[in-house]
Amino acid sequence: MELVAAPEFDGRAAYASYIIVPASSPAKNFYDLEGKRFAFSDPMSMSGRLVPLYYITQRGKTAETFFRNYIFTYSHDKSIRAVADGLVDGAAVDSLVFAAFAKKHPEIIAKVKVVQRSEDFMSPPVVMRPTLDPALKEKITSTFLKMHETEAGRRILAELGIERFVAITDEAYNPVREIARKVGYP
Structure with missing residues (x-):
């Protein structure tokens, strides 16, 4: 993903x-x-x-x-x-x-x-299939990251209790991986 x-x-x-x-x-x-x-x-x-x-x-x-x-x-x-x-x-x-x-x-x-x-952990991410067309990937990412900039997007976010979506890096989830490893979770 x-x-x-x-x-x-x-x-x-x-x-x-x-x-x-x-x-x-x-x-x-x-x-x-x-x-x-x-x-x-x-x-x-x-x-x-x-x-x-x-x-x-x-x-x-x-x-x-x-x-x-x-x-x-x-x-x-x-x-x-x-x-x-x-x-x-x-x-x-x-x-x-x-x-x-x-x-x-x-x-x-x-x-x-x-x-x-x-301790705090990075919010659970929205993910996509890596084999998607690169143009579609860009459109999906842009839609999520700009959703808070439109009235319709803000209504959807408000319904979900979310302020906005932000860009993230894979490394942000390393603390989660470390705990999973320590408890023997696959």
Whole structure:
């Protein structure tokens, strides 16, 4: 795949993993969830799975030896709800999804708290097939990078909760690759 652009939110093309727990939980950080019930968002999610796995491997453990049990919700929204509803003691969610969810469901967000925030990672990219016609590649890239300059583009971006798309480099994703490598993700 070839990189096209990354979405920018609040002036930054970055996101983080939030470790959340019920608002009433005594947990102060991720490691306080040892022996507890946990929700991963998705097996392929950086923020919803790989970051907490990285924390666990730093302690020489696995998800099976660290948590009492864990589930996959297959959605950051569902992970937030699982914590709010007391189905699990904690979850890992994408900070951007958390912020968007908070705007739509403040009553649910009031039932959870963030106890740990990871380092920032470059926003997930828009990508294209490398074998596309070079003229089409240029048109696609230009469309994304200039979208915020038109009224129609701004409406689309606003609906998505994105300010604009920005140019990116492959090297910006090296921290993601490094964490994936350390947790044994292919």
